[in-house]
Amino acid sequence: MSQAKRKGARNERRSLALLEAAGYRCTRAAASLGAWDVIGIGSADIVLVQVKTRDWPSASEMEALKLFPAPPNCRKLVHRWRDRQRLPDVREIS
DSSP, rough: OHHHHHHHHHHHHHHHHHHTTTTEEEEETOOOOOOOEEEOOOSSOEEEEEEEEESOOOOHHHHHHHSSOOOOTTEEEEEOOTTSSOOOOOEEEE
16 A cells, blocks of 8 residues: 555544544445545434545535535535644535
């Protein structure tokens, strides 16, 4: 596994741990190449998370995430992990 893939997988696990600490039951879609990296199901809502390392998604990728069909109680998030940061920058896609 390349260093970039290892770093991406580590950041996906970090996002998963944050959601689990917030009370979500989570699954990681490892190496799926799908739209979402982590899916969390909570008592009141569902979160779909795209995890990025260093850069935000491109405009076309953000548009694809925005248009992704999801139920009304679903939040779409992007977690951007930067080097040596303890928490990700988070954007909600509306």
